[in-house]
Amino acid sequence: MIQKNFVRISILLLLFCTTITNSSAQSENSLQVDLNFEKGVFSANEIVPVRVSITNTSGKEAKILRWFTPFDGVKGDLFSVTLNGKTIEYTGAIFKRAAPNELDYLTLKPGETIEETVNLADFYDLSKDGFYQVKYRAESFYFFSPQLRSSELKSKSVSAWIDGTAKKTLPNSENDDFTPINCNAGQTSALPSATNGATGYAVNSYNYLNAGTIDSRYTTWFGAFETTRYSTVRTNFFNIRNLLIANTYRIACNDSACEPGVFAFVFPTDTTHTIYVCDGFWSAPTIGTDSKAGVLIHEISHFNDIASTDDYVYGQSSAMSLAVSNPSQAIDNADNHEYFAEAAPPTAAAVSISGQVLSPFGRGVYNANVTLITPTGTTLSTRTNAFGNYNFNDIEAGQTYILSAKSKQYLFESRAISVNENLSNIDLIAISPKAN
Numbered sequence: 001m002i003q004k005n006f007v008r009i010s011i012l013l014l015l016f017c018t019t020i021t022n023s024s025a026q027s028e029n030s031l032q033v034d035l036n037f038e039k040g041v042f043s044a045n046e047i048v049p050v051r052v053s054i055t056n057t058s059g060k061e062a063k064i065l066r067w068f069t070p071f072d073g074v075k076g077d078l079f080s081v082t083l084n085g086k087t088i089e090y091t092g093a094i095f096k097r098a099a100p101n102e103l104d105y106l107t108l109k110p111g112e113t114i115e116e117t118v119n120l121a122d123f124y125d126l127s128k129d130g131f132y133q134v135k136y137r138a139e140s141f142y143f144f145s146p147q148l149r150s151s152e153l154k155s156k157s158v159s160a161w162i163d164g165t166a167k168k169t170l171p172n173s174e175n176d177d178f179t180p181i182n183c184n185a186g187q188t189s190a191l192p193s194a195t196n197g198a199t200g201y202a203v204n205s206y207n208y209l210n211a212g213t214i215d216s217r218y219t220t221w222f223g224a225f226e227t228t229r230y231s232t233v234r235t236n237f238f239n240i241r242n243l244l245i246a247n248t249y250r251i252a253c254n255d256s257a258c259e260p261g262v263f264a265f266v267f268p269t270d271t272t273h274t275i276y277v278c279d280g281f282w283s284a285p286t287i288g289t290d291s292k293a294g295v296l297i298h299e300i301s302h303f304n305d306i307a308s309t310d311d312y313v314y315g316q317s318s319a320m321s322l323a324v325s326n327p328s329q330a331i332d333n334a335d336n337h338e339y340f341a342e343a344a345p346p347t348a349a350a351v352s353i354s355g356q357v358l359s360p361f362g363r364g365v366y367n368a369n370v371t372l373i374t375p376t377g378t379t380l381s382t383r384t385n386a387f388g389n390y391n392f393n394d395i396e397a398g399q400t401y402i403l404s405a406k407s408k409q410y411l412f413e414s415r416a417i418s419v420n421e422n423l424s425n426i427d428l429i430a431i432s433p434k435a436n
Contacts, residue, residue: 030058031108033136033155044163048120050079052136054153056108063105063145067097068138068153070116071106074123076311080135081124088132092123093257094302095265096295096334098280099315100142104261121165129164133157141313141322148318150326181274183253191251192421193286195244196351196397197293198300201341202241208344209234220320221340223327233331233340236307240300240337249273249300263295268304275299289316289342298338309334351419354391355426357384357405357412364388365430368407375399395419409434 034053042048052070056062066072075095081088108114120126120134136155143151180188208217214225222233243249250272257265258278265276275296285291301307312333313322319339323330330336357368364387372380372392384390384405395401397420404414410430417426 030056031062031064031153032057033153035134035136035155035158037134037158037160039160041161042163042165045165046163048126048160048162048165049117050120050134050158051115051117053113053115054108055113056110059110061110062108064108064153065100065104065140065143066106067095067100067104068140068143069106069114070118071114074118076138078118078136078138079120079124080137081120081126082133083128083130089125089269090123091125091267091269093265093267093276094311096263096280096298096311097261097314098263098290099313099318100146102146105146126162126165129162131159131161133159139312141318148313148321179250181250181252182255183251187253187282190282190286190292193397194292194296195251196421197287197291198296199241199244201287201293201297201344202237202244204344205341206234206237206241209237217340217343219323221323221336221343222330223323226327229327229331233337236301236309236331236337237341239306240297243273243300243303243306244296249275251296252276264299266299266302268302268308270303271305273300273303273306287342289339291342294338294342297341298334301334301337307337308332309337311335350394351397351422352391352393353395353401353403353417353419353423353426354389355424355428356388357390357407358388358427358429359410360430360432362429365405365407365410368405370403370405370428373402373404375401397421403428 032055034051034055036051036053038049038051054064054069067075068078070078074092077090077092077094106114126132135157137152138154139150139152141148141150143153180191183191209230214230218230218233219225222229252274255276255278257276261280262278263280263284264278266274277295281292281295284295287293301309309332310329312329313319314335316335316339319330319333319335322333323336353372357365357370359365365384366386366388368384368388368390370382370384370390372395374380374396380392382390382392400416400418402414403417403426405412405428407430411432411434412428412430415426415428417423
């Protein structure tokens with residue numbers, strides 16, 4: 001305790017001799033970034049505000065992509081935070097978006113400064129006592145223009161002593177099975193086909209990579225073949241596949257953090273693997289390019305214990321360009337994983353169909369013969385139990401089947417059933433008794 005107080009007193013004395021809480025750096029496009037702590041020492045569980053100022057030092061207008069600034073809230077890993085030379089983990093969210101357009105840029109007039117204060121404790125793990133070093137360091141291929149060009153916005157380092165603040169925690173899952181959260185009935189009914197599609201994509205992708213396949217599908221999205229990079233992508237899809245098959249994830253709907261243009265977001269440190277889906281997700285097709293299934297692949301790849309991907313670029317054309325110009329970043333980019341997965345049709349998931357065969361009076365019909373005719377003409381059959389229940393398992397999703405029943409006592413009409421997910425309560429009710 002004496003040693004700790006000595007360190008804190010030393011830091012306070014240092015503040016009288018030199019400025020440690022303000023620093024700036026000149027970035028490209030004549031934008032200057034300044035960071036400023038309100039003070040040099042923060043007590044335990046105190047908020048840790050840092051003021052971010054960005055100034056246009058040029059004589060003409062400058063543009064900057066708002067996503068990688070704190071002026072609409074922190075939506076990504078914008079700071080380099082270290083303690084004793086070790087990088088501090090970012091605990092905030094990462095958002096999936098479409099490629100930016102001109103409306104996504106802030107315009108700064110000559111000499112104009114914009115400022116925002118960020119509580120670092122909301123986005124970084126500051127739970128240990130110590131002398132923290134903080135820089136503003138945001139990277140994007142679109143920082144100053146929608147045209148693809150690697151850029152960054154950065155500042156010099158500022159420092160402060162922080163007595164550990166409580167680490168921000170995410171809600172724990174009540175169980176290890178797939179769980180929809182705050183989803184309405186329509187959203188809940190749409191999720192199985194999306195998750196089945198994502199599982200099919202992940203299985204297909206891993207099987208492709210595990211077989212050692214190298215063709216245009218791989219090189220389009222991950223660039224020239226190199227053994228270590230290929231192994232990394234294979235491991236990533238092994239983890240993505242296993243999570244989807246095990247159903248050890250959650251999907252949350254209608255979260256207040258959703259905003260226009262966002263498909264979904266996750267917290268990469270979240271071990272419950274919760275995916276927060278937004279309006280962009282619901283307007284996407286179930287499978288195919290930029291699909292619901294693909295969005296799930298994208299988001300799952302962000303989790304630190306799955307693939308720990310980043311968002312260097314968004315959109316197909318930018319992802320393809322990244323594979324050519326920088327394969328090392330392509331294998332770390334979530335959209336490249338999504339488009340690689342979407343490049344092949346998903347493996348059809350196996351689902352089930354169940355229900356009852358009922359008399360005109362609503363009683364279960366025992367020992368009725370229930371048949372299911374597949375699109376290829378194959379007939380599957382089963383018998384009802386004492387309560388009239390029947391069940392078909394391992395049915396290929398994405399197909400239409402003809403369901404019918406026969407019994408000694410009653411006549412039934414056949415039904416056409418489109419199957420995209422597990423179906424229950426698909427009842428067959430007799431239209432009339434059979435004539436003697």
